[in-house]
Amino acid sequence: MDTDLTEPEHARAEPVDEGSPFGPVGVVGAGAMGAGIAQVAATAGHAVTLVDAAPGAAATAVERIGAALSRLVGKGRLSSDDAAAVLARITPAETLDELPNCGLVIEAVPEDLELKRRIFGELADRQPSTTVLATNTSSIDIDDISAEVADPERVLGLHFFNPPPVMELVEVVHGERTADAYVEHALALMKAWGKTPVRCSSTPGFIVNxxxxxxxxxxxxxxxxxxxxxxxxxxxxxxxxxxxxxxxxxxxxxxxxxxxxxxxxxxxxxxxxxxxxxxxxxxxxxxxxxxxxxxxxxxxxxxxxxxxxxxxxxxxxxxxxxxxxxxxxxxxxxxxxxxxxxxxxxxxxxxxxxxxxxxxxxxxxxxxxxxxxxxxxxxxxxxxxxxxxxxxxxxxxxxxxxxxxxxxxxxxxx
The missing domain is CATH 1.10.1040.50 (N-(1-d-carboxylethyl)-l-norvaline Dehydrogenase; domain 2)
Structure with a gap:
């Protein structure tokens, strides 16, 4: 049987339990991975702010998400009302200042350590101390990314696989300074999003790579x-x-x-x-x-x-x-x-x-x-x-x- 690598087998549009340890979700980076992660989070019921510094990039990504949801509707995998609800939960933005207070922010920008460090430093200054700060890196050490964050215990990796709406696996990666409580929260949230999380420490390539x-x-x-x-x-x-x-x-x-x-x-x-x-x-x-x-x-x-x-x-x-x-x-x-x-x-x-x-x-x-x-x-x-x-x-x-x-x-x- 051929596997469709562009659409998920099933789509969920039910809100996450109000008792979830995470509230609104921020996604930084509106490329293929960031847009896919935003779609997954919004489908799971979160209000999502998708940020990209390039003018119009986040808005264009939201349009792509809308097209992907429309394809699901056309295949009978999602109702038109649910698709509209998912899309309505995603807000495009161009600066980190536009992020509301989030329970979780996921960075999905290119694999550039200095860029990631700068983003995490700004996020740590702007977001509450309880916000989990996650990176979608596939290759950079978590402790290197969190080097300039005052409270690195809340920094971890959430490595999604491409395309995020389809691929079930998420590597939940902890650095030496990541607190176990945040790792457990992340594992629980990924399960709530319909993913299969695996836990690993921050070593070169994590597990899969x-x-x-x-x-x-x-x-x-x-x-x-x-x-x-x-x-x-x-x-x-x-x-x-x-x-x-x-x-x-x-x-x-x-x-x-x-x-x-x-x-x-x-x-x-x-x-x-x-x-x-x-x-x-x-x-x-x-x-x-x-x-x-x-x-x-x-x-x-x-x-x-x-x-x-x-x-x-x-x-x-x-x-x-x-x-x-x-x-x-x-x-x-x-x-x-x-x-x-x-x-x-x-x-x-x-x-x-x-x-x-x-x-x-x-x-x-x-x-x-x-x-x-x-x-x-x-x-x-x-x-x-x-x-x-x-x-x-x-x-x-x-x-x-x-x-x-x-x-x-x-x-x-x-």
């Missing part, structure tokens, strides 16, 4: 080494692994430049740990302007409408090669190698106490649509088997990328 790094990196390294071509690797991960998209076609869809930037950010924030090192394969794609679907060419070539241009491809997957690789030595098996690395990354994150095993599995199933959570997958394969596979990889490719997590064999996850 960190655990997912090997999914892309192993495929790129396999192609770079000449073990298999891109179409064959993608076929193996899709058809044998059950992933909705192969890693190379997915990076074309995301944008090679965007995916490289996220991976580089995690690598830099982990002290250039070899486990997250960007590949020359992807760097060369970006330097050549082969950014994926949006540029017409990435790993693959695309027609003007964004569809795969079959006439410009080098050929389809080599099924005979795929049959020889899958089940063979782990160093040349795209599926076993990728799964081992995903499991290792997830196990390390849980062992460091950054998130629970259940939250990691939930985040990866909902945030990336993986067929299994990596901890669940590790239990199925056997953590001892994964440890042996990684030791094999580490011997074949020394340098630290494939070092096994001690938690694979210490019994803590059995």
């Amino acid at each position: 960190r655990v997912a790094r090997p999914f892309y990196g192993e495929a790129q390294r396999i192609v770079e080494a000449g073990i298999a071509d891109a179409a064959t690797v993608d076929w193996v991960l899709r058809e044998k692994g059950g992933f909705p998209m192969g890693p190379l076609e997915l990076t074309d869809f995301i944008g090679q430049d965007v995916n490289l930037a996220v991976g580089t950010s995690v690598w830099e924030q982990t002290g250039r740990d070899e486990r997250y090192a960007p590949t020359a394969f992807q760097q060369e794609l970006v330097e050549a302007g082969r950014l994926g679907r949006k540029s017409g060419r990435g790993v693959y070539a695309y027609a003007a409408d964004g569809s795969l241009d079959a006439s410009a491809q080098d050929g389809g997957p080599d099924l005979e090669l795929a049959g020889r690789l899958v089940g063979g030595p782990v160093a040349t098996d795209p599926l076993a190698r990728t799964v081992a690395m995903l499991v290792n990354e997830a196990v390390d994150l849980v062992a460091r106490g950054e998130a629970s095993a259940d939250d990691v599995d939930t985040a990866m199933r909902l945030g990336t649509r993986y067929p299994r959570g990596p901890i669940e997958w590790g239990r199925e394969v056997g953590f001892d088997v994964v440890a042996r596979q990684l030791a094999e990889l580490d011997e074949a490719y020394p340098g630290g990328r494939y070092r096994p997590s001690p938690a694979l064999t210490d019994g803590s996850l059995t």
